[in-house]
Amino acid sequence: MSEKRGAAFYVLAIFFALFVAFLYGPIVTIGILSFQGPSGGLTFPMNGVSTHWFFDLFEQQAVGDFWGSFSRSFMLGLMVMAVTVVVSVMAGLAFRRRFVGATWLFYLAVTSLIIPSILVSLGVGLMFDIAGITPNWFSSAFGAQLTWTLPFGLLIMFAVFNRFDKSYEEAARDLGATPWQTVRHVVLPIIGPSLIGVALFGFTLSYDEFARTLMTAGSRNTLPLEIFGMTTNVTTPVLYALGTLTTVFSFLIICAALGAVALTRRRKARGPSDAGKGMV
Numbered sequence: 001m002s003e004k005r006g007a008a009f010y011v012l013a014i015f016f017a018l019f020v021a022f023l024y025g026p027i028v029t030i031g032i033l034s035f036q037g038p039s040g041g042l043t044f045p046m047n048g049v050s051t052h053w054f055f056d057l058f059e060q061q062a063v064g065d066f067w068g069s070f071s072r073s074f075m076l077g078l079m080v081m082a083v084t085v086v087v088s089v090m091a092g093l094a095f096r097r098r099f100v101g102a103t104w105l106f107y108l109a110v111t112s113l114i115i116p117s118i119l120v121s122l123g124v125g126l127m128f129d130i131a132g133i134t135p136n137w138f139s140s141a142f143g144a145q146l147t148w149t150l151p152f153g154l155l156i157m158f159a160v161f162n163r164f165d166k167s168y169e170e171a172a173r174d175l176g177a178t179p180w181q182t183v184r185h186v187v188l189p190i191i192g193p194s195l196i197g198v199a200l201f202g203f204t205l206s207y208d209e210f211a212r213t214l215m216t217a218g219s220r221n222t223l224p225l226e227i228f229g230m231t232t233n234v235t236t237p238v239l240y241a242l243g244t245l246t247t248v249f250s251f252l253i254i255c256a257a258l259g260a261v262a263l264t265r266r267r268k269a270r271g272p273s274d275a276g277k278g279m280v
Contacts, residue, residue: 081206084199193265
């Protein structure tokens, strides 16, 4: 306890403090400015303190369609999340056994992570244009965002199954479980927390994705595109109120995912025998 800390400790502490300030400073600044008074502007110093702009956000705006873009981003996020989870699990199960072309298929799946996002957006948009299909948020934007979320889901599932103890599956088969019962009652409960993580990745990466949606959303904007468009037209703190609410919504999604992980682990630790009862 009496040991003195060296100079390196204080240097690293200052560096960490600067990192936290750089990471969360803009979020805090927007949150503070969103509480400007009714006659407040977009910069400091603040002209009064109120929740006026939060209430103004729920009224009809002269510029922007907040609720429409939010509903589209939310539905798109759910669609991307569902497909990402299902495909990632199926791919993780498939890659547990070697098959012809597995290596090349893996490289092909993760290639989209190193391709600039704007090029992916441009390419998908051109494909739809050549095919004579009108780009839209639920079709072309959906496909473009999957090129971003699926590689993350695949990498997580590969890491999970790389550490998976196959003796659990062997024990289930010894008890007479069918392959589907083994997956349902043994594999899925064990990897449940990881599936929630993949779902969280899929939703959050889709919810705030801008570049891959820019040229694929068509005439109806998602929330990131709408916010970007509003920055050139909205000159009141209502834009900051929108940013604060979307940030709070994102944190609520993360908290819900962490709560689901904790609940899954508690249920798994409560009684592994329950899974065996379902297979008998």
